[in-house]
Amino acid sequence: VLFDEDNNPSIFFAAPIYHTARESTPLGLLVVQYNASILQNLIVQQNELAGPNSFGTLIDENQLYLANGQNPDLLYKTVAPLSADKVEHLISAGRLPNLPPEELTANQATLAAALADVSPAEPFFTTSTQPVQQVAVVWLNAHAEWQVGFFQPQDTVLGIVTTQTRKTIPLILVIAITVAVASIGATRLLAAPIVMLTRLVERIAAGNMNVQVPVTTQDEIGRLASAFNTLTSQMRDLLSDLENQITERTLDLKRQAVQLQTAAQVAQEASALQDLDTLLNRTVTLIQDRFNFYHAGIFLLDERKEYAVLRASNSEGGKEMIRRGHRLRVGEVGIVGYVTSEGKPRIALDVETDRTHFAHPLLPETRSEMAIPLVVRGNIIGALDIQSQEPNAFDEGDVTVLEVLANQLAIAIENSRLLTDARQTLEELQIAYGKTTTEAWQKWLQRANKPIGYRFRGVEIEPISEKPPEAKLALQQGQNITAKAENAQTESHTLAVPIKLRDQAFGVISLSIEGDEVSSDFTELIEDISDRLAIALDNARLYEETQSRAMQEQVTGEIISRIRETLNIDTMLKTTIQEIGEKLNLHDIAIRIDLQDNVTTGETR
Known part of the structure; x- marks a missing residue:
């Protein structure tokens, strides 16, 4: 369809002209022009062709209404607005009337989208406008350029179905009532045994496993009752076995719990x-x-x-x-x-x-x-x-x-044995260390050439040599000795606490205490002092022995160093005598080498 300068639509038909039918080159072209309104007339003539209130439409490839059997005012308007570029192009090509854009569209975007989605395989769709329309679309040629659509209100389409439904409802109701009555009778007839079974099952669920269903028929209900009785019997046996197993398992668990607890x-x-x-x-x-x-x-x-x-x-x-x-x-x-x-x-x-x-x-x-x-x-x-x-x-x-x-x-058992061995070893070590400590103090006292002791009577410290009976007893037994003082003007006590190291006593602290008795706190205080004193005295003794041993090593080293200064035996003997006399402060020293008895002797005075 083309529009002239006055916006009049026309349809052109063209056919080639040949001299004879056998010639392939045309002599000319026959062109026939029709007023496009003929399309509107053709579509209007087809109204209600698809049924009451139905009408047709003809739309070209640009979704331009070429005919509308219901609303002629939509002729030569697009179903939905086109872009400005496309509108300008179509007007210049004579495919649209030369009118303002707002006058060139029917503004039916939803319908345009539905028309774009239909296909020859699915040509039907329903509009969302009021009233709702049922639409069928066909194409005029194989290129799917022009679409012919027939619209019909949905109420009209469904009218036949509605009428038929109204006619069949009474019949359906009669049939339903008849079936319901028959069903109720059959249900009561068939449900009675099932109701009885249900009640028996409820009794079984309540714990009564001795229930039996009477078998009165040989039909399916009778076979169901027999199967139910068999199932009940098996359940009784199963429950009995389970109870026995639970009892045995409980006893086993109790026994194992006792064993584990033991x-x-x-x-x-x-x-x-x-x-x-x-x-x-x-x-x-x-x-x-x-x-x-x-x-x-x-x-x-x-x-x-x-x-x-x-x-x-x-x-x-x-x-x-x-x-x-x-x-x-x-x-x-x-x-x-x-x-x-x-x-x-x-x-x-x-x-x-x-x-x-x-x-x-x-x-x-x-x-x-x-x-x-x-x-x-x-x-x-x-x-x-x-x-x-x-x-x-x-x-x-x-x-x-x-x-x-x-x-x-x-x-x-192994821990007890190890503990016993450890105790025995510890006791042996304590005895050995104790003997070593005792021997060391005995040697120290021998070097001192007399017992060492001091007394304090509130004025000054004075040396002592005698030991009171309590001190002797405490030293011998290695235990505290408490005795009441004799011939005392006031009541007093004597406390003797041994000075011990590694369970070996090598000294005594003796105290004279006024009062009726010696308190345990006071005794513990003196014991603590005694223990600390024992450690301090032994450390001092060890320090003295270390210094003495170091001095001996030094003197020995000096003497040997002087002796090694010469290789002459005579000079070596003289040097040895001289160094020993000077270092050890000795006045009469003699060294002899005697081969007669094959013995080397040395004399010192």
Whole structure:
């Protein structure tokens, strides 16, 4: 469609003219011009072709209305506004009327978007305008340039469906009522047995497992009732088994809890008990109290690890075996001999059929036995022996828990032994150091050539040589001595506190104290002073000995240095005599070399 200067729309049809039908070169062109309003007339003639109130539209490739069967005022207007550049281009090409832009559009952007989205495969869409329109679109040629659309109100489209629905509703209601009545009757007939089953299930859920459903028919309901009774019976058996298992498991858990508590208590008390015999006896007592076994015994290997010696037991027979010195050879006799050799637990559930078991006449009621090795850092030190009057009295759970107890016991035994060895070593060291200290002070007193002591009576310090009886007794016993003073005008006491170092007394502090008694605080004060004085005196003695030894080394070094200044034997002997006399302040020295008796003698005066 093209518009002239007066904005009149026209349609042009053109066809080539040939001289004959066989010629391929045209002689000219036949052009026919029509008024474009013919398109409007054609579309209007098709109104209601698609149904009541339907109308058609014709839109070109630029979405320009070429015909509108409902609203002719939209002719030669675009469905939606175009860009200013495109409008100017189309006007210059004669494809749009030469009018202001606002007069060239119908402002139907939503419809324009819907028309742009339709395709030959899906040509239908619904408008969002009022009234709602159902639209179908087709294309006039294969290039999809011009679109023919038919619009029809949705109410009109659905009118037939609505009318048909109104006619069928009464019939549907009649059918529904009939079906409902029939369903209620059938439901009551079929639901009665199911209701009864439901009530029985509720009784079962409340805990009554003895409920049985009466079977009155052989149909599906009867088979359901039979299956229900079978299920109820199986549930009763299952619950009974579960209750028995829970009871047994509860007892096992209680027993294991007691066993673990015993193991923990053994570990706790072992940390406090330091004596080995007390530890062993306390352990078997705990085992007896918590597990109530017929016999519990603890074996320890001897120094050569040849025999396992019974050291503790809770039973009377076991105690008698200890008094008799009962022992089993490692790796040869009894279950205890086996575990102390292999380092693995061993259980005899029936001692009458177990060849390893050693039957002792003092334990005649034993029916099952278990022994667990006592191992510390990979070394077997003994075994824990448990015996019961019941056959099959032990299981894997007992082994696990008693292994924990045995491990704790083994560590406690080793710690007790180490503590005993450490104490013995400490005592030996203290005795040795004490003897060394005593000998050192004896030598010091010999060099001093007299006992050293001083007294203070409130005026001045004076030397003393005698020792009162209390001081002698305190020095001999190494303990504090308190005595009431005799022939005293006022009541007083004498306190003698030994001066000790490494439990060896080498001096005494004696004090005369007025009053009825000597307080413990005062005694502790003097003891503290005595301890500090002992350390200070010994340090001073060591310092003196060090200085004396250093002086001796110095004198010896000087003498030897002078002697080495010559290689002449005569000069060397004279130098030696002279240096000894000068350094040691001696007046008569003689050195002789006598080959007659093959002895070198030296005389000093």
